[in-house]
Amino acid sequence: MRVKIWSDVRCPFCYIGKKKFEAALAKFPQEDQVEIEWKSYQLDPNLKTDPNLSTLEYFVKAKGVSEAQAREMFSGATNMAAEVGLKFNLETSVTANSFMAHRLIQLAKSKGLGNEIEEALFKAHFEEAKNIDDSEVLQKIGTLIGIKTEEVKNTLQSDAFAYEVKQDEMEARNIGVRGVPFFVIDDKYAISGAQPAEAFLQTLEKAWKEFKPKKSQLEVSDGDSCATDGNCD
Numbered sequence: 001m002r003v004k005i006w007s008d009v010r011c012p013f014c015y016i017g018k019k020k021f022e023a024a025l026a027k028f029p030q031e032d033q034v035e036i037e038w039k040s041y042q043l044d045p046n047l048k049t050d051p052n053l054s055t056l057e058y059f060v061k062a063k064g065v066s067e068a069q070a071r072e073m074f075s076g077a078t079n080m081a082a083e084v085g086l087k088f089n090l091e092t093s094v095t096a097n098s099f100m101a102h103r104l105i106q107l108a109k110s111k112g113l114g115n116e117i118e119e120a121l122f123k124a125h126f127e128e129a130k131n132i133d134d135s136e137v138l139q140k141i142g143t144l145i146g147i148k149t150e151e152v153k154n155t156l157q158s159d160a161f162a163y164e165v166k167q168d169e170m171e172a173r174n175i176g177v178r179g180v181p182f183f184v185i186d187d188k189y190a191i192s193g194a195q196p197a198e199a200f201l202q203t204l205e206k207a208w209k210e211f212k213p214k215k216s217q218l219e220v221s222d223g224d225s226c227a228t229d230g231n232c233d
Contacts (some may be wrong), residue, residue, distance in 0.1 A: 001030070001211045005205075006172050007041040007118070008184040010047075010087065010133055011106075011138070014079045015122040017181035017194035019084035024200035025043040025174050030208055038114040040168040041180045049096045056091040081126075088126050096125075096133035099165065103114040106161035108147060116145040186211055196210045 005021070007014035022188050025031050050058075059070045074090040081088040108117035120141045124130040130137050135156045142152035155161065172182070175190075183191040183200070186207045191200060 001033060001186050001208060002035045002037055003186075004037045004039055004184040004186050006041040006168070006177055006184075007180045008043045009101045009118075009121045009125055011043060011180050012081065012090065012126060013194040014085055014181040015086060016077075016080050016127055017183075018118065019086065020194055020197045021183065021200050023084070023197040024204060027197075027201055028108070028204050028208075034204070036115055038109060039172065040105060040119050041172055041177065041182075042102065042164040042169065043096055043180065044095075045099065047095070047097045048093075050098075051094055051096070051131050051132070051134075053095045054091060055095055056092040058095040064142065086127065090126065091131055092129045094129055094131045095123055096131050098132060098140060098160075098168060100135070100156060101132045102165045103155060103161040104142055104152065106164040107152070107155045108142065108145065110161075111147060113145050115146065117142070118143055 003021075005018075007018070025034060028034065037097060056074065058068055059065070059073075059195070060067055063070070064176055065073075071091070074088075078088045078090060104122070105114065105117050108114055124137065125132050132138065135153075138156055139149060139152050143149045175184070179192065181192075181194060184202055185191070189203050189207050191203055196228065
């Protein structure tokens with residue numbers, strides 16, 4: 001059974017949602033039969049990377065709120081993150097466009113390392129205050145999860161996987177995604193946002209009851225027929 005997850009590396013609730021979903025999956029009896037497919041979604045494609053501008057400063061300017069209001073909002077997300085074992089440093093995280101990171105995600109997906117790259121990028125952005133639009137940072141992250149350094153470098157220095165990123169975003173628009181994280185389970189049920197683990201578990205169980213695994217071979221009921229060699233028995 002497949003679960004598609006649209007997210008952006010810059011979205012704090014996507015990281016929190018990932019942890020809550022994983023907590024639910026750990027309690028799901030058929031966990032080993034669930035395939036996770038990470039999907040790209042940029043919240044702000046036009047964002048300009050500025051390593052000297054903290055996320056707090058950017059948020060104040062972009063949202064037109066006071067620094068005190070911004071800190072209060074960040075505090076709420078940080079507390080939510082702490083509940084699932086994450087240590088956010090939102091105020092010092094780097095303001096960075098996530099498109100190049102999404103291309104790296106697509107490369108990792110092609111090698112079956114989608115979950116590993118998502119975790120590494122989330123951690124780099126929210127806990128380690130690294131620039132996720134810096135090619136050297138991304139090269140190190142890609143190499144650490146098991147991709148060859150030269151392959152990561154070649155991908156980042158080209159426009160490789162840009163098409164795949166855009167395709168994911170187009171698919172999201174077609175099904176009505178308006179925000180992330182957004183989970184689609186077996187193409188039947190959707191969960192929007194970082195909801196409690198219990199909500200994910202209930203939806204997984206509901207979807208599983210209706211899930212019909214595709215059979216690898218056809219069940220053939222024999223009858224009168226002509227073979228490919230022309231014999232008709």
